[in-house]
Amino acid sequence: MGMTITEKIMARNSGRDHVVPGELVWTDVHTVMTMDYLGKTCFDKFRSLGKTEVFNKDRVICVSDHLVPPPNQKFATMLNEWREVVKQHDITNFYDLGRQGIAHQIMVEQGHVLPGTISIGTDSHANTYGAVGAVGNAIGVTDAAVAMATGKAWFRIPKTVKFHVTGKWQPWVMAKDLSLHIMGMMNWNGHLLYKSIEFTGPAIESLSMAGRMTLCNMTVDLGAKNGIIAPDAITQRYLKDRAIGDWDMIASDEDAEYDQVYTIDISDLGPTVAMPGKLDDTVPVEKLIGTKFNKAFVGTCTNGRLEDIATIAKILRGKQVHRDVNMILVPASQTVYLQALREGYIETLIEAGVAVDTPSCAACAGIHTGVAGDGDIVLSAGNRNMTGRMGSKKAEIYLTSPSVVAASALTAVVTDPRTLSV
Ligand SMILES: CC(C)[C@H](C(=O)O)[C@@H](O)C(=O)O
Numbered sequence: 351m352g353m354t355i356t357e358k359i360m361a362r363n364s365g366r367d368h369v370v371p372g373e374l375v376w377t378d379v380h381t382v383m384t385m386d387y388l389g390k391t392c393f394d395k396f397r398s399l400g401k402t403e404v405f406n407k408d409r410v411i412c413v414s415d416h417l418v419p420p421p422n423q424k425f426a427t428m429l430n431e432w433r434e435v436v437k438q439h440d441i442t443n444f445y446d447l448g449r450q451g452i453a454h455q456i457m458v459e460q461g462h463v464l465p466g467t468i469s470i471g472t473d474s475h476a477n478t479y480g481a482v483g484a485v486g487n488a489i490g491v492t493d494a495a496v497a498m499a500t501g502k503a504w505f506r507i508p509k510t511v512k513f514h515v516t517g518k519w520q521p522w523v524m525a526k527d528l529s530l531h532i533m534g535m536m537n538w539n540g541h542l543l544y545k546s547i548e549f550t551g552p553a554i555e556s557l558s559m560a561g562r563m564t565l566c567n568m569t570v571d572l573g574a575k576n577g578i579i580a581p582d583a584i585t586q587r588y589l590k591d592r593a594i595g596d597w598d599m600i601a602s603d604e605d606a607e608y609d610q611v612y613t614i615d616i617s618d619l620g621p622t623v624a625m626p627g628k629l630d631d632t633v634p635v636e637k638l639i640g641t642k643f644n645k646a647f648v649g650t651c652t653n654g655r656l657e658d659i660a661t662i663a664k665i666l667r668g669k670q671v672h673r674d675v676n677m678i679l680v681p682a683s684q685t686v687y688l689q690a691l692r693e694g695y696i697e698t699l700i701e702a703g704v705a706v707d708t709p710s711c712a713a714c715a716g717i718h719t720g721v722a723g724d725g726d727i728v729l730s731a732g733n734r735n736m737t738g739r740m741g742s743k744k745a746e747i748y749l750t751s752p753s754v755v756a757a758s759a760l761t762a763v764v765t766d767p768r769t770l771s772v
Pocket residue numbers: 387388416472473474475715
C-alpha cells in the first residue's frame with residue numbers, strides 16, 4: 351500500500367520505510383519556531399530540561415510578532431525578557447522589531463521551511479508551512495522545548511483526508527473563500543480532527559504561494575493536524591532564491607489510502623463570509639449585501655500577503671474608503687510591507703483613506719493595535735471570529751476575503767466585489 355505525502359514525510363524523517371495511521375513516530379524536525387508571546391516560557395522549559403544549547407542555532411527560529419511594537423508596559427517588559435533569553439541562546443535567526451513579521455509568514459518567506467521536511471512552532475497556525483509541501487504543525491511549549499534540545503518531535507501518524515478541487519476561479523474569488531466554504535461544508539462535524547488535509551487538483555495547482563498559504567493556514571481552524579499541498583513548479587520558483595537548504599520534490603503515491611476524498615468544483619464558488627461567532631456558519635456574500643459594519647481589517651497570517659494587498663489596492667485605487675468605516679491594513683512582514691511600498695500599493699491605499707500599520711499580529715487576537723470595542727462590527731480578512739476574539743465581547747466579527755473587505759469599505763455595507771467596475 352502506498353503512502354500519502356504526509357505519511358511519506360513522517361516516514362522519511364523518522365528513518366522508516368513505511369508508516370500507517372495510528373503509529374507513533376519520533377521524527378527529525380527541520381526547524382522549530384517560537385515567538386514573543388510564548389518564547390520566554392518555551393526557553394524556560396528548555397532550561398528546565400537541564401539544557402543550555404539548542405540542537406542547532408540556525409534552526410531554532412525566533413520571531414517577534416504578537417507584541418511588537420509594544421502597545422503597553424506589560425508587553426514592553428515581556429519583550430525585554432524575550433530578547434534577553436534569545437540573546438543568551440545565541441540564536442542566529444531572530445526576527446525582532448525592524449525585521450519582524452508574523453512568524454508563519456517569516457518561516458515560509460525566509461526559507462526556513464522546506465518540502466519533505468517537518469517544521470513545528472508554538473503557534474496554532476504553523477499549519478501554514480504545508481503550502482510548500484512541508485508538514486507544519488503547532489506544538490505546545492513543552493514539546494517545543496524538547497525539540498529545541500533534541501531536534502526531534504513525536505507524532506501519531508494522522509489519517510489523511512483529500513480535498514480534490516477542480517474548476518476555474520471566478521474573478522475576485524480567493525483561496526480564503528474556499529477555506530470558508532470548506533468550513534461551512536464540514537459544519538464542525540468533528541471528522542477532520544487530527545486528520546491531515548491534502549489539497550489536490552487543478553484549482554489548487556493554479557494558486558499562487560500566497561493562496562496556498564491561506565488555505566493550509568486555516569486547516570488548523572478545521573481541527574486538522576496539518577494541511578499540505580504537494581510541491582510543484584510554483585513551489586520551486588518560490589523557493590529558488592529563499593530556501594535555506596536542499597529539498598526533494600515529494601508527492602502522494604498513486605495507491606495511497608485516504609480516510610475520505612471530497613471533490614469540490616470551484617467554478618460556482620463566489621465570495622464567502624463567516625457570520626459572527628462561528629467559523630462554520632458561512633454564507634455566500636449575496637446573502638449579506640447591505641449589512642452595515644464600521645471597521646475593516648486586512649492582515650494576519652491568513653491574508654496579510656503581497657497578493658492580498660495588491661487585490662485591495664486594485665479595488666481602492668482612485669477611490670475613497672467610506673467615511674463611516676475605519677480601515678486598517680497590516681502587512682504580514684517587513685518584507686511584504688517593503689514590496690507593497692515599492693509596488694505603489696501603500697501609496698494607493700493611504701490615498702484611499704486606509705490606515706497602514708507596522709507588521710504584527712495587530713488586532714487579530716484582540717491584544718494589539720486596532721482592537722474592537724463595544725458595538726463594533728468588523729469585516730475582517732483574519733481567521734477567527736469567536737466572541738471577544740478581537741477585543742470586546744460586544745463586538746461582532748464577519749470573516750471574509752480581502753476583496754470583499756475592500757469592496758465593502760467603499761460603501762460601508764457588505765458588497766460583492768464582482769459587482770464593481772474595476
Ligand atoms: C498567542 C498564540 C498562542 C495564539 C495561537 O497559537 O493561536 C495566537 O496566535 C492566536 O491566533 O490566537
